[in-house]
Amino acid sequence: PPERIVFSGIQPTGIPHLGNYLGALREWVRLQDQSDEGTRLFFSVVDLHALTLPQKPSSLKTWRKQAFAALLAVGLDPRRSTIFFQSAVPAHTELNWILSTVASTGYLSRMTQWKSKLELPADADLENPDARSRLRLGLFSYPVLQAADILVHRATHVPVGDDQRQHLEFTRYTANSFNHMYGYTFPSPEALISPAKRIMSLKDPALKMSKSHIDEKSRILLTDSYEAIHKKIKAARTDSNPIITYDPIKRPGVSNLLEILSHLDGRPCSEIVTDHGFISLLALKEHVADRVSHHLAPIRETLIGLLEGPSDHLDTIAREGAEAARLNAEITMANTRRNLGL
């Protein structure tokens, strides 16, 4: 059996953005390209997770296709990575149920994602009246499904952004609880946290860049044109100090732009500041916009081609991916059912 199994997922909740790319997708491609035959890689469009908040069916349909095409456009290669829709592999939901019988509700209630998605204070608990009326079971237990996604493929390594660290800890805890009760079944997965920890919103650098922000000017989409990228970056919120310095605490807006540059160019922010000697904020913004649009141009072109081209190409890749993922998941499920006495 392979030594390393890599799993990660992206929600189909809008066109992936620069934060998804630098924090996740680019790392997935890097892992793929650096792996030998001893590693198997699984990348999923986790469409069942998107249902944890209400979705318009027509939007979900479009977003699923966009997310899947984006995985190919950034450079994931179906001959080397298994790329699939979560909903096409029922073992994810079967294991979700099984893990929900060992998962701790106390642990889940302390996690922050359901609170931030419902815009509740971070210290809200299940006694909070707003939580009691608005919190759906699926949003509350979302981390259990995420644990199932990872464990059903016996993943040993999970490349994710820093925002997912808490969920991976929960997965490890739940795997250990299960192994303790029923005998060794799941390897304990390790997080591979991307060096691009958090790319921040262009409109409010206190928030991470996210698909869920209504204002699309807050993020650079992988489908954005040169002009759109320049417009958004020029309008990015910074401060009014024209001298460029890297100071993420006091100057989060300017520092976010420098971080984007740093991740694209693979050089520390301080070195970029010294070498470029930007004469104004506008000069910095123009340079960042140039670098981002240059870097994203080939991805954008491939992505638009995939979205506008005949859909049987994507359908075939998705079908073959789902078959391979089902085969791998079934190995885990057979073992899991046996250990449970099912």
Ligand code: ADP
């Ligand atoms: P979103 O939060 O935009 O809906 P997802 O939840 O689908 O994105 O996350 C997909 C991947 O992208 C995850 O690994 C997550 O850690 C990463 N990611 C999301 N937003 C950012 C960001 N602003 N900066 C860095 N990584 C991010």
Ligand code: NA
């Ligand atoms: Na996220």
